[in-house]
Amino acid sequence: MARARPIAFQNARLVDPESGYDGAGALVVANETIAGISKGKDFSGLSGDVQIIDCAGGLLAPGLIDLRVKTGEPGAETRETLRSAALAAAAGGVTGFVVQPDTDPAVDDPSVVDFILRRARDIDAARVYCAGAATKGLKGAEIAEIGLMREAGCVYVTDVDHPVVDSRVLRRVMAYAKTFDLAVAHRPSDPWLSQGAAATEGEFAGRLGLPSAPVMAERIGLERDLALAELTGARLLVDQITSAGALEALARAKARGVKVVATASINHLSFNELDIGDYRTFARLDPPLRCEDDRQALIEALASGLVDIVVSAHAPAPAEDKRLPFDEAAPGGVGLETLLPALLALYHDGRAPLVDLLRAVTLAPARFLGLSSGRLAPGAPADLVLCDLGAPVIIDADKLVSKSKNSPFDGRRLQGRVLRTVVGGKVVFRAAE
């Protein structure tokens, strides 16, 4: 295979979450890695062999890394395949993502991890990582083959949307996973309080007559998970924190030195329960949307660093699973292509500095996974996104690359357009002129 020509990105706004640099500069890519960086000015005297891209002042940042992506492969390929998810990721500036194990069959043994990673090898558009189930069949009863899955390449274990009900089982999963230095991702939720809920308990859900759970169910679940993490010394990834009450519990645990990293979904940073409106099933999410006070608390927690990572919570569902009465509709929304512009809305609104927001989708998830990407530094993988920060976009679900079009952002006006996505030094997405 012929070696790709080196690429120089001139006249860019470089944002590097590792050094905290946010300013003018240029970057050159060669041999799948970042070969050099020039801060403050462009490179001069580049050899004729180098392909030059004029960024016109656009944002050049590490490619996004998304810790929570569902596809339908294996088992429900009509929803999304690994390939279609990777193409959607590339269109959204996401250069790496972790697929969730709640497939059919579930990723609860090393052969399925191997299957996914072999399929992923043939996909250039994005780096695909694989999470394994914490318990067999995600049933919450028996520990899955965590050690063997680790050997096969799984990056963390999780039962995805199903909190492990039995605290003994979760304790054993945590203690066991720690032996293999694997983190356990867990959805904080009291399973009994949240049983059958499609919305957050309160005036709004009450008026709509929707089955609902109190937001306190999250804090109750989280307090238990944090206590078990403290007990076992395991690394806990809080999978989508959404409420002010749970954030207080998280802050206390962090202050106590519990090894915990927390994610927030871009959906809960962008919407509140009123977006359900007249039973809009695209806003039927799991966890359900919360009140505006919770959303504001979540944004502040992201800005302060209490929340470490932002995920898209990409959950493709075909129209027939969404065109149902609200409580029967499949929860979740696609998000790979809207993650960056939706996050940038917080920057445009002045809620947090750009470099801090980008850290939550680049360096923080990279460090959690133990990757050397997520930063702009010589020798780091050349996984990059070039973005016109100010360009207005109107999200049109029908035009998404993802196989499923269930975007809660449909019709939303945002700013930030991905111009190019680079994975391993290769341009995998280029916006239409």
Add this chain to the structure above:
Amino acid sequence: MTAFAPGIDEVRARTFPFPRRHFLSAMDVNVVEAQQLLDLADGFVALNRQTTKKLDLLKGRTLMNLFFENSTRTQASFELAGKRLGADVMNMSVRTSSVAKGETLIDTAVTLNAMQPDLLVVRHASSGAAALLSQKVGCSVINAGDGQHEHPTQALLDALSMRRAFGRVAGLTVAICGDVMHSRVARSNVNLLNTLGADVRLVGPPTLMPAGAEHWGATVYHDLEKGIAGADVVMMLRLQLERMQGALVPSTREYFRFWGLDREKLKAASGGVRVMHPGPMNRGVEIDSDVADDPAVSLIQDQVEMGVAARMAVLASLAARLDNH
């Protein structure tokens, strides 16, 4: 109060085009429109008591009753309302399998829509089902109960019963008692009674009271006697016996002891109090037969009669809107 019996021409003159294509929520009408509907329904009450009840306001129209949940009473009420207005009425009872409920809803709606109905009456176990269906069909949709959300024609017939008993709705103190959480009747009534200017109270054990109900435009009570103190109307809700499985109340006898309505507790209400119930009643659970069957206080049989008239008013005005479009 309508003391005289209006003739058919007068009723025809009262018919007005409904403000929306569908009637999905009691909030779809403002106070003027609600009063117009009640006036029109009043006219139908009088006509329904005559020997010749058949009218031609819906002549040539097709009314479909699409019931995903069993309900003999509501379905019969709509059927009779449609027939008395001269419509062709078709009843569809769709027994839902728990596996493919939603598929049945949309598929059935699209299929029925192809048969060109003018009015579609829908009942479904999921909140929002009628609204969803209304987006997929070309006819007018009437919500005959969607999950725990709304049952607007019930609220209309309740308001009609109250207005005929008291001569007004504005200013009445109405206590809605029992399983508010699971009740679409309660939600629609709160909405319409607020529109009409009544003072609404919600009474029930905390396990059956939805969070945030105090913001609905009602005062919440957990003590029945305090909740109905001085009330003009006490509306009892049905305690669905399947709710007992969720351990929401300890037993039917304990429920009756504290939240069931009997003659003794009713003394706390105003002197001229009237008792209502959307039916079917669980006698000895939420209401004592002694109260339910006493014509001096009970409006329960009136409610059934008003149901046909109120639904005729809704169908006639929705059809009048169809005529205009």
